[in-house]
Amino acid sequence: MKVRRKYEVLVDHHLCKKCGICVFVCPKKVFSLSDELKVDSERCNGCRRCEVYCPDFAIEIVELQRGGVNEGRVRSEDSEKGAIAGK
Numbered sequence: 001m002k003v004r005r006k007y008e009v010l011v012d013h014h015l016c017k018k019c020g021i022c023v024f025v026c027p028k029k030v031f032s033l034s035d036e037l038k039v040d041s042e043r044c045n046g047c048r049r050c051e052v053y054c055p056d057f058a059i060e061i062v063e064l065q066r067g068g069v070n071e072g073r074v075r076s077e078d079s080e081k082g083a084i085a086g087k
Helices: 021-025 049-053
Strands: 006-011 031-033 037-039 059-065
Touching: 006 037, 021 031, 021 049, 049 059
Parallel strands: none
Antiparallel strands: 006 059, 031 037
């Protein structure tokens, strides 16, 4: 049985300028933007597009493990989709 990996999407709201690039590049619709940026980490597949394209370096994707957060950042080869095109 394949276990679905879970990810936490961390946004530094002090760095985020609400440009909306993350909303545009996310294939899973993790982000929504109205007056504030909203994040639904349950939808995240770990592709890291938001993290890569964020011009403010305000987003970090962390892989969750049973019992807590895995050490370090998620690498593109660890994601379900693999590396982002061009990387």
